[in-house]
Amino acid sequence: MVDTLSEHQLEKVKAGLEAFLFGRGDISQPQEKDAGFTSALSEVLHSSTQIQSIPPEFVLPIVRYAYDCAMKRGGRNPTTDDNLKVLTHLLGLGDYDDSTLVPILRGLRPFEDGDPVGFDSAKVAFYEAAGVRPKRDETFTSLMRRSGGVRTLLAVLSTGTAANRVALKPGSPGRRRLLSTFWPIFKEVLASPVALQSALTDDTYAPVTVESGSRLAPRANVNPAMVRGGWGPARDSVSSLSRPARVALNSIFNNPRYGDERNFARVRPVDDIDADYVSYLTVTPGVRYQALVYFGNSAHIDSGLSTVDARVRVQAPATFEGSGRVTTFFSAANATPSTVWDSFVIGLPSPTAIAAIRYLPDSAFVHVGGLLLAVEEDLYRSDGALVGHDALDGVLAPARSDLQFLTFEFRIDRPDFILTCKMRKLGSETWSPEHLDVRPGDVIEVVVKYKNTGTTVQNDVVLRVPHLPDALIYTVGSTRVANSASAWKYQQTTSNLDSPLNVGNYAPGAGVYAKFEMTVRDGVMLGAGENQWLVLNPLATVETNNGTKGAQATLILIR
Structure with a gap:
């Protein structure tokens, strides 16, 4: 057992643990893993449990498991509990490999989804140490969506308490108190084959159950x-x-x-x-x-x-x-x-x-x-x-x-696509992607563009102008389509866009243009002394096997 080892062996592991957690110097600087700790820990494990060697990737799980045990006991003592919260910082601020941290750090988030990130100087310092700059009044959910990934998680872990990094420099009382809290429990974990087994098998899980013959998880x-x-x-x-x-x-x-x-x-x-x-x-x-x-x-x-x-x-x-x-x-x-x-x-x-x-x-x-x-x-x-x-x-x-x-x-x-439109009055050279000033009797030319921006083929793409307000009249026979098959020259179609128009299949990066005309109806009644805004949302739609999207346009009827 660990207690039977020489004092020299234990001191070697303790020194390695300190270097592993705090680094050789100021912990505000990125630290590398301490190889001496791994070798010293392997020596202890070989002596105590007959395990002949321990791979480097198992070091952090053992430290983390000891931390969990310490937290369960230390939670009854506010002073001990504060010291262990500081250990959360240390497990988060080290420059460890992301692929190792992902499974180890799961479930350690100190905030609920809607809680504010917080913007006091101590917390911001820890966020920025992990390369994350939160916005004022930002929620945890917003931060994760904006930054994402393990580095954000490290930053969040590091804000669990307002502990000062200066208090953890080599030889400081804070560092000594933390080691005196954590070291006895760490030794107990090393001395217990059951505890080590738990630490090294923490990532086991039950396989997903699926129907026989199915290749897809629910x-x-x-x-x-x-x-x-x-x-x-x-x-x-x-x-x-x-x-x-x-x-x-x-x-x-x-x-x-x-x-x-x-x-x-x-x-x-x-x-x-x-x-x-x-x-x-x-x-x-x-x-x-x-x-x-x-x-x-x-x-x-x-x-x-x-x-x-x-x-x-x-x-x-x-x-x-x-x-x-x-x-x-x-x-x-x-x-x-x-x-x-x-x-x-x-x-x-x-x-x-x-x-x-x-x-x-x-x-x-x-x-x-x-x-x-x-x-x-x-x-x-x-x-x-x-x-x-x-x-x-x-x-x-x-x-x-x-x-x-x-x-x-x-x-x-990742299937994805876009649909956009632009308009101009017939005879004009200027296209507008947003809004157009028109008067009763004006003929409006509309171009709708679909493009497959995903990575999968989209079959049987359907364009349509689902509904026009009474102020507008669709021009029957005006629909023309252009794509790579027509060498990007507009071709007359036998169908109109006021009913579903299948424009074919499109590989990633491919697309199609559809052009049609509509007329502002004569005798449109406008409100006294004001122009009338017609927001067409949508003006046109596209339907694919990956969903439907619409394109919006706005017409301003001028008196």
Whole structure:
């Protein structure tokens, strides 16, 4: 146990913890993670729990878990509680990797959605330390929509109390009080295998339940406020030097060539071959991405135990708002547990944006050493696709030195389009996009423009002038259409825009113009001594398989 370690070992960890939390100098400056803390912590864990090493990405979860334990006890003591609130600052202000912070910081928001951000000098200093400048009287919801992302979350965390960073400089009473509060509980966590197991498996979650054969998670499971990554089920992790005498799937936590096999699903952009595969990624509509799924039989190499019917399956939402989770399942009929899962999370720049995930056919391959095997089975069906070493037969011998993994590609699609209009009096050279002065008897020429600004094809686009007020008369036979098919020359149509007009299919970036005429009716009755405004909202509409939009215009009838 930790208490049996030498005082020198404990002091080494304590010094490393201080450097990890506060940095070597003033915490107002960005700090790097302290590598000495990781190595010292690994030494303690090896001595106390027989864990041979601890990957760097597990350091922050252990610190965070100890913080949670300290908060539960310290909440009864106002002085202790204040010191622990300062620790929230420290976990937020360090220059840590975003992909590590996202799962760790979930649920730590100190404000409710409608609460004001606050504009006192202490809070603003912490926001700006994270690169966020709030507006006066701005709400938390507004700030998140405007700035978004982990850096904003860090700034929000850092405003939980008005603690002064100066009071936490090296050797200060504030720093000593914080360490004296936190260190005893941190030692208890290190000494407890149960506590460490909780800290290292905090990101487990239950897989989404879907109908058999369905490839799409229910819409409710992609709410941006709920989406997070993780792996499961909670299972015994083993060292690469002490593998079990049974078939186990992706259970080695220190694979020399891969790392922690429980994190077996990752993603990166296809066109950025230098990018790392990560568990959390901000994605861009129209861009292709490649997912990597590591699979291995963790049985002892000399056991001779191979998997039976080893398969990989993928589950992803058809559409998602803000962020979405892609979950991969790895299973074998003779493994314990028989199925394991891991996920990666993709997010859009805006929490309210909506996009679709499109799997790219013929993009799935199994990689084993220098061998490349095309996966022809559907990864998204209920039983997934067979994997293997030398053939896709479901047979995996105990994991060899060669890495074995599956890759597949998908694209992020975001359907969108615009509709605009402009007007002029017939014979005039000047177009107006907003309003036009007219008199009874004037003929008005209108041009409506539709453009596909999304990343998906929109089929059977329909333009229409739904309703004109009594003051205006649609000119029958005046409708003409121009697009790439007509070399952008206006062509007469057989239909009028006062009824639905199907103008065809349009790829991303493509569009169409429609021109028609209408006349201001003679004898329009105007109010005495004033002009009459006709707000046409909408003047024209476009209907697509992704929704309907309208274009507005205003006519000013001059006396």
